Amino acid sequence: MSEIIRRDPRREWIARNRLHPDHASVLAEIGGVQVASEWLGPNGVVRKNPRAIGFIGPSGVKRIDRSGLQQGGQATATTTAARESRRTVTIDQPAFLVAVVPDLTGGRLSNHDKDLLGLARRVADADVEQPGAVVAILFGEHKGEGDGELKKQALGEAGIDRVVHLDDELYAGFAPEARLAVLSAVEREMTPRFWLLPDSPLGGADLGRRLALRLGERAATGVWQIEADDEAPLGWQCTARGAAGSLDIQRPLPRVALALAECAEPVDETRHAAEPLSLVDEIPTILSRIEDLGQVAVDPAGVALAEAEFILSGGNGVKQWDAFHHAAKVLGATEGASRVAVDDGFMARDRQVGATGTWVTARVYMAVGISGAIQHLQGIQRCDKVVAINLDPGCDIIKRADLAVIGDSTQILAALVAMVEQQRGGQRDAA
Amino acid sequence: MQPEQQQKQQKQGIDVTVLVSIGRHPITGRARRAEQDARGLELALAMEAELPGSRINVLHAGSQDVDSEVALRSYLGMATGVGMGLESMTLLEQPDGSDAILPLVEHLAATSPQLVITGARAERGEGSGLLPYALAEHLGWPLVNSLASIEKVENGVVTLLQALPRGQRRRLKVRLPAIISVDEAAPAARQSAFGPARRATFSVSPTASDADSELAQWHLSPARKRPKRLKIIKSASARDRFKAAASKAEGKGGQVLTDVTPEQGAEAIYKLLKEEDVLR
Ligand SMILES: Cc1cc2nc3c(=O)[nH]c(=O)nc-3n(C[C@H](O)[C@H](O)[C@H](O)COP(=O)(O)OP(=O)(O)OC[C@H]3O[C@@H](n4cnc5c(N)ncnc54)[C@H](O)[C@@H]3O)c2cc1C
Numbered sequence: 215m216s217e218i219i220r221r222d223p224r225r226e227w228i229a230r231n232r233l234h235p236d237h238a239s240v241l242a243e244i245g246g247v248q249v250a251s252e253w254l255g256p257n258g259v260v261r262k263n264p265r266a267i268g269f270i271g272p273s274g275v276k277r278i279d280r281s282g283l284q285q286g287g288q289a290t291a292t293t294t295a296a297r298e299s300r301r302t303v304t305i306d307q308p309a310f311l312v313a314v315v316p317d318l319t320g321g322r323l324s325n326h327d328k329d330l331l332g333l334a335r336r337v338a339d340a341d342v343e344q345p346g347a348v349v350a351i352l353f354g355e356h357k358g359e360g361d362g363e364l365k366k367q368a369l370g371e372a373g374i375d376r377v378v379h380l381d382d383e384l385y386a387g388f389a390p391e392a393r394l395a396v397l398s399a400v401e402r403e404m405t406p407r408f409w410l411l412p413d414s415p416l417g418g419a420d421l422g423r424r425l426a427l428r429l430g431e432r433a434a435t436g437v438w439q440i441e442a443d444d445e446a447p448l449g450w451q452c453t454a455r456g457a458a459g460s461l462d463i464q465r466p467l468p469r470v471a472l473a474l475a476e477c478a479e480p481v482d483e484t485r486h487a488a489e490p491l492s493l494v495d496e497i498p499t500i501l502s503r504i505e506d507l508g509q510v511a512v513d514p515a516g517v518a519l520a521e522a523e524f525i526l527s528g529g530n531g532v533k534q535w536d537a538f539h540h541a542a543k544v545l546g547a548t549e550g551a552s553r554v555a556v557d558d559g560f561m562a563r564d565r566q567v568g569a570t571g572t573w574v575t576a577r578v579y580m581a582v583g584i585s586g587a588i589q590h591l592q593g594i595q596r597c598d599k600v601v602a603i604n605l606d607p608g609c610d611i612i613k614r615a616d617l618a619v620i621g622d623s624t625q626i627l628a629a630l631v632a633m634v635e636q637q638r639g640g641q642r643d644a645a
Numbered sequence: 646m647q648p649e650q651q652q653k654q655q656k657q658g659i660d661v662t663v664l665v666s667i668g669r670h671p672i673t674g675r676a677r678r679a680e681q682d683a684r685g686l687e688l689a690l691a692m693e694a695e696l697p698g699s700r701i702n703v704l705h706a707g708s709q710d711v712d713s714e715v716a717l718r719s720y721l722g723m724a725t726g727v728g729m730g731l732e733s734m735t736l737l738e739q740p741d742g743s744d745a746i747l748p749l750v751e752h753l754a755a756t757s758p759q760l761v762i763t764g765a766r767a768e769r770g771e772g773s774g775l776l777p778y779a780l781a782e783h784l785g786w787p788l789v790n791s792l793a794s795i796e797k798v799e800n801g802v803v804t805l806l807q808a809l810p811r812g813q814r815r816r817l818k819v820r821l822p823a824i825i826s827v828d829e830a831a832p833a834a835r836q837s838a839f840g841p842a843r844r845a846t847f848s849v850s851p852t853a854s855d856a857d858s859e860l861a862q863w864h865l866s867p868a869r870k871r872p873k874r875l876k877i878i879k880s881a882s883a884r885d886r887f888k889a890a891a892s893k894a895e896g897k898g899g900q901v902l903t904d905v906t907p908e909q910g911a912e913a914i915y916k917l918l919k920e921e922d923v924l925r
Contacts, residue, residue, distance in 0.1 A: 279884060320922065388807065388815060391787075415810065415828070420790050423775055427782040432859060435773040438871060455868060457772035460671065464864040476874050503787040503823075507816040510806065517812035524923040545924065578923050580914070599921060600899075601914055607903055616899035617917050619910035629911035634924065637915075 226256055232265075241266065300485040305375050308347035312338045313406035314374075315397065316350060317417035320577060321357030326412045326475040328372050333440065333478035334410050335373040337450065340442060346407065347375035349491070351400060353385040353393055370488035373481035378491050387506040394424050399497050401429060407448070413437070413472035426470040433470040438477050440467055514548045519565060522548035525576040525597075527567055529590075530554040531583015531604060531623050538582065541627045544634055550574065552584045568593035583623045586611025603627070658699030659798055659821070660758040661689045664749070664776075665705050665734075667716045669768040676716040681764030683834035685827040686720055689762055690835075692795050702758065703734035706745040709849065722842030723835055733846040739854040742861065746776060748852040750783045759821040760803065765790060765828040771860060777826040788824045789817055792831055 228240045241263065244253050251266040268278035312334045316327035323331070331348065338346035356365060356379065369377060378400060384392050400406070409425060411418030413436055426433035436455035443451035446466035455474065456463045514522070526542045527550035528535070542549045551561035553568060567574050569589040579597040584590060586602075586609055594600060594614070602615035603623050612618045619626055663686045668679030686703065693699045701724075705717055717734065724731035737748045753761060766774035781788035793808040796816070803823065807815045808830030819825075878889040902910055918924050 388789075388817060415791055419774070423778040424782075424788075426775065427778045433773065433775065435775070454773075456865070457669065457770060458671070458766065458768040460669065460768075460868050461772070462866050462868045463771065464866075465862075476871070479877070503820040504789060505818040507804075507818060509809070510814040510816050512812060512814055521811045523811040523813070524918075524921075545918070547923075578918065578921050599917065601917060603910070603914075607901065612901060615901075617913060618899060618901045619905065619914060620901065620903045621905065621907055621910050625907035626910045626914075629907040630914055633908075633911050633915050 221256070223256070229253065230255075230261070232263075300371065301483060303484045304487045305345050305347045308338075308375070309341070309344035310338075310346040311349050311376075311404050311406040312346050312408045312410065313349045313351060313397075313400060313404070314410045315418060315421060316352065317412055317414055318352055318354060318356060319417065321355050323368070323372050324412075324414075325480075326414055328480035329475055329477055330410055330412050330473055331373040332480045333473055334408075335481050336440070336478055337408055337410075338375075340449070348373055348486070349376040349378060349400075349404065349406060350374045351397065352377060352379045353381075353396075355381055366488045367485070370486045371481065373484070373486055374488045375486045376489050376491045378493065387508065388504065389502070389506065390421060390424055391500045391502045391504065393421055394428060395497050395500050396493075397421070397425050398428060399493050399495060403494060407469070408467075409470040411470075411472050413474050418472060422470060422472040429470060431468050431470045433472060434463075434465060434468050435472045437467075437471045437473040440477075514542070514546050517548050519548060519550055519567070519572045519574055522550075522574065522576055524548065524578045524580075525550045525567070525574055526580045526582065527551060527584060528555050528561065528582050529584030530558075531585075532560070533583075534624050535560050537624060537627060537631075541631050544631045547580065548576075550579075552581075552587075552590050581611050581615070582627065584611055585609045586614060658693070658696045659760060660700050660702065660756075661692065661760045661762065662702045662704050662753065662756070662758040663689050664761065664763040665703055665717065665720050666764065666767045667705075667707065667713050667769060676712040678716055678719040678834075678837065679764055679768050680834075681766070681827055681829070681831075683720065683723070684829075684831040685762040685764055686723055687834040688792065688795060688827060688831055690724055691832070692798070695795075696798055701731060702756070703731065704737070704749070704752065705734065706737040706739060706748050706752075706852070708741050709736060709738055709847070714847075717847075718842040718845060719837040721845035722837035722839060724841070731841070731845065733848055736847045736849045738849050738851045740856075742857055743854040744857045745854075746779045746783070748854055749776075750780060751852075753780065753784060757822065759801075759823075760798075761786075761822070761824045762792075763824065763826050765826045774826075777824055781824050784822075784824075786822050786824050787819050788826065789819055790826045790828070792825045792827050794832070 225240050228234045228236050229244060231237060251263050253261055255261040268276050270276055314331055314334045316323055316330065318327065334348045338348050350369065380396055411422035411425070413419050413422070422433060434452050434454045437452045438455060439453040441451050442449060443466070448467055448469070450467035452465060452467040452471065454463045454465065455461070519525070524545070524547045526545060526547035528538050529552035532538050532555065539549070549561070549565055550567040551565045553566055553571065555561045556563055556566045566572065567590065569592045571593060573593050573596065575596045577598045578601065579594050579599070580601040582603045584602070585604070585606070591610065591614055600615045602611045602618040603626050604611060604618065604620060605622060607620045663682070665682040665686065666679050668677045668682070670677050689701050693701060703720055707713060721731050721734060735752070737752060739745070739748060761780065763777045765777070766772050767776070777788055777790070789805065789807060791808045793806040793814055796804040796806060801821045803819050803821055805817055805819065805825065807817055809815055878886050902913055
């Protein structure tokens with residue numbers, strides 16, 4: 215095409231004349247697909263058509279969005295894509311290492327772990343010129359969402375640069391001595407500047423204290439806040455809970471710190487590499503004086519509702535309560551109930567889940583014939599996975615549920631019980 | 646030889662040392678018996694009933710004054726009757742603010758009990774819960790935390806139940822001598838009786854001790870309330886921020902199975918339960 219811009223004075227005139235019958239079509243031509251709200255006038259002056267800005271809102275009122283996301287007549291849908299993208303960060307030459315030992319409860323990073331990794335990132339990224347890298351030492355299987363690349367991504371999005379993953383029988387169950395041997399090996403080979411562990415009972419709280427004593431450090435426990443401080447030996451000051459939670463102790467951050475939940479914001483803007491690392495030296499085998507005989511079967515009915523791991527909860531949609539109790543027994547679930555079921559006398563008052571009952575924290579919550587009233591949903595806010603069985607596909611519990619099956623509760627529970635019993639029977643025959 | 650030895654041990658029982666500290670009432674701040682330590686002593690007393698002939702030695706390192714004496718005596722009031730071994734306790738006397746670990750290690754190494762029971766963390770001072778671990782590291786003994794109950798002691802091996810989160814239990818076998826620490830999962834302690842507590846005596850042995858210089862440098866203050874975490878919405882435009890603040894949180898939208906037979910529905914649920922590993 216030639217360099218010369220050909221002008222069409224007639225078209226320009228129509229574009230300026232709002233009352234001309236061809237006005238809209240000419241504007242559209244000038245501005246491409248959409249109606250132009252801005253164009254270059256004949257004298258090189260930018261002209262604006264304020265009427266072409268904005269869009270008609272849902273109630274028929276014209277709305278103008280000045281955030282720049284929307285232009286002309288149509289709303290753009292690209293915002294979500296822009297929001298989802300995280301900045302990718304790779305740290306090739308870390309100035310130092312921050313070692314984190316997440317609990318990995320049930321094979322996933324818990325919220326506590328994510329907070330802790332956020333804290334680790336704060337420490338690692340304090341100096342932009344010389345960033346440190348976060349090394350996570352994972353014991354046992356990691357069950358991130360998806361597998362392969364996706365798994366790595368889940369770790370990277372939590373803020374992990376390097377991963378040392380030990381997925382061996384040896385470290386399963388209660389194996390503090392074996393795990394400690396690994397951490398000692400990491401200390402020898404990598405000498406991280408900081409060791410951060412979650413101060414959670416039976417996870418980091420135990421392992422972290424053992425590690426601190428092994429390294430000869432006086433660990434800070436119950437840390438919930440850190441601040442940069444140039445006077446402190448390692449550059450950080452921390453606030454920790456002491457004396458059964460009744461004291462705040464301010465002290466310089468030592469090399470080993472055990473942090474409480476919500477000690478920092480989890481990472482949400484960046485994605486890190488999560489490169490696998492392996493230890494060079496052989497880890498010495500330790501003759502353990504503690505033998506783990508495995509978990510003991512506890513009666514699920516005796517477990518407090520607030521701390522039960524798996525709850526089978528029944529509501530107004532449960533028609534056969536005997537079958538419901540039988541299902542709970544077969545599945546090994548703790549029983550819960552909605553208020554209606556309690557008021558109708560089918561369940562005891564202490565089994566009520568919800569605003570006026572118990573706030574539960576189950577990993578899996580199965581709601582059978584419960585509509586999901588707001589008072590009930592409040593009580594299950596902190597549950598991980600919710601399964602719903604209901605006749606009505608439009609009710610609120612379906613929106614909350616990770617898996618919803620639409621159908622009659624009695625039949626589905628019966629089918630589930632049959633399936634579980636059959637599988638168990640099969641296993642027993644094989645064994 | 647085995648049964649003989651077993652019998653002998655059953656007759657003799659084992660030596661148990663319970664470490665006790667001075668607690669702090671959460672509201673009044675007065676000295677009292679520490680909750681977890683009392684549970685530890687309760688556990689020891691229960692074990693003694695199971696295993697007659699066991700000797701319980703109650704041990705405390707710290708200063709002796711009026712307040713702490715009342716608190717310490719209330720541990721001794723937990724056992725009544727002659728020959729229960731709680732007529733007296735050992736007090737390693739040292740000034741306030743000194744490090745208790747070394748005197749305790751020395752004492753334990755000298756008396757060599759088979760089992761040491763401690764609370765998980767103290768209610769005063771640093772309360773970091775490092776003490777049991779320090780003892781284990783110094784003495785080289787195995788340590789088990791969060792104990793729920795002791796099942797049996799046999800041939801120098803103790804079988805016990807460890808409390809896991811969510812009300813679960815794990816059975817462990819530990820070779821003696823060992824240290825076990827107790828927290829809220831252990832059975833609640835019994836009442837303390839006043840008379841036996843009054844009559845009990847202390848056997849005091851002064852110990853040389855170093856002041857805890859590190860602790861003295863730290864700044865201690867009553868616990869502040871932790872700020873509640875705010876839901877931070879990081880978004881460039883006011884419109885998105887407003888929408889996030891004003892709209893009801895929408896579910897992530899799980900999988901919905903409509904028009905399936907009960908069997909298919911049950912199968913989907915079964916798969917999820919298996920994945921989550923809640924079926925035992
Ligand atoms: C102040 C206040 C506090 C409250 N606190 C609580 C509380 O703490 N906890 C609580 O639970 N409630 C509470 N409620 C009550 C709450 O508002 C609801 O009334 C209650 O949760 C509804 O219980 P539901 O879901 O079992 O019954 P419904 O709302 O009757 O729901 C029954 C569901 O079962 C389904 N259904 C019916 N038949 C079948 C079938 N054969 N198979 C499968 N599905 C079937 C239906 O489709 C329906 O969705 C409170 C209310 C108030 C006013």
